[in-house]
Amino acid sequence: xxxxxxxxxxxxxxxxxxxxxxxxxxxxxxxxxxxxxxxxxxxxxxxxxxxxxxxxxxxxxxxxxxxxxxxxxxxxxxxxxxxxxxxxxxxxxxxxxxxxxxxxxxxxxxxxxxxxxxxxxxxxxxxxxxxxxxxxxxxxxxxxxxxxxxxxxxxxxxxxxxxxxxxxxxxxxxxxxxxxxxxxxxxxxxxxxxxxxxxxxxxxxxxxxxxxxxxxxxxxxxxxxxxxxxxxxxxxxxxxxxxxxxxxxxx
Numbered sequence: 001x002x003x004x005x006x007x008x009x010x011x012x013x014x015x016x017x018x019x020x021x022x023x024x025x026x027x028x029x030x031x032x033x034x035x036x037x038x039x040x041x042x043x044x045x046x047x048x049x050x051x052x053x054x055x056x057x058x059x060x061x062x063x064x065x066x067x068x069x070x071x072x073x074x075x076x077x078x079x080x081x082x083x084x085x086x087x088x089x090x091x092x093x094x095x096x097x098x099x100x101x102x103x104x105x106x107x108x109x110x111x112x113x114x115x116x117x118x119x120x121x122x123x124x125x126x127x128x129x130x131x132x133x134x135x136x137x138x139x140x141x142x143x144x145x146x147x148x149x150x151x152x153x154x155x156x157x158x159x160x161x162x163x164x165x166x167x168x169x170x171x172x173x174x175x176x177x178x179x180x181x182x183x184x185x186x187x188x189x190x191x192x193x194x195x196x197x198x199x200x201x202x203x204x205x206x207x208x209x210x211x212x213x214x215x216x217x218x219x220x221x222x223x224x225x226x227x228x229x230x231x232x233x234x235x236x237x238x239x240x241x242x243x244x245x246x247x248x249x250x251x
Contacts, residue, residue: 059084069095086116093128097135106132123149127158127165134169143169160186160195167199176210 059079066072072088072095079085093108109132112125119125127149134142146166150159167182183206186199 055079056082056084063088066091080115086112086119086121089116090121090125090128093125097128097132102132102135106136123153123156123158127162130162131165134165139169139172143173160193164195164199164202167202171202171206171209174213176206176213180206 059075059082062071062075062079063084066075066088069092072092075088076085076092089108089112093105093112096102096105096108106129109125109129112119113122113129116122116125130142130145130149133145143166146162146169149156149162150166153159153162156162163182163186167179167186170176170179170182180203183199183203186196187203189196
């Protein structure tokens with residue numbers, strides 16, 4: 001019986017083992033170091049993920065517990081990299097706007113656009129910024145902003161609000177015919193949203209507002225204020241001063 005194949009396979013196995021030993025002698029230390037580095041990297045990554053998840057949970061809890069602007073500002077400052085920070089920033093902007101601090105609201109919306117430009121709510125901040133400009137009397141810039149927003153986002157869920165804002169700015173700029181077209185387009189769109197209803201209301205009184213804009217009532221002349229002169233400096237009444245009596249000679 002021929003046993004040569006078995007002998008060849010054994011020699012081949014020994015050769016493979018010897019090659020592996022030589023390879024390990026040449027590269028074993030490097031492989032050990034690389035494996036150790038990979039293990040440390042994996043461990044560090046897992047630790048980072050656990051810490052990040054903890055920060056996200058803390059930020060979410062802080063957002064839910066926020067009661068004022070100071071709480072929201074602290075969240076943005078301490079947890080800027082968490083998903084709660086942009087939401088807190090939007091809430092800060094809205095709080096400032098509702099309080100009439102349009103300059104502060106504008107700062108918050110601009111900060112959102114700078115730090116979270118790719119956020120899914122970036123367009124909300126963009127529209128909020130345009131409303132701030134309108135509220136501050138920057139009507140031309142606001143009208144152009146609303147127009148650009150609509151051109152970029154014709155199907156956006158805030159498109160109705162932007163359309164109403166544009167019509168409102170056109171009206172305040174004295175462009176009543178353009179405002180009328182904008183209101184009518186919103187009504188004709190058969191969109192039963194809140195904004196189309198407001199457009200219909202604005203359209204009803206547009207003619208009266210145009211008349212008032214073109215023919216403002218005369219401004220009454222200011223009345224002369226009544227001076228309340230203190231009694232201490234009031235001139236004496238004639239006859240109220242007692243005469244000076246000069247005594248007779250010898251008396």
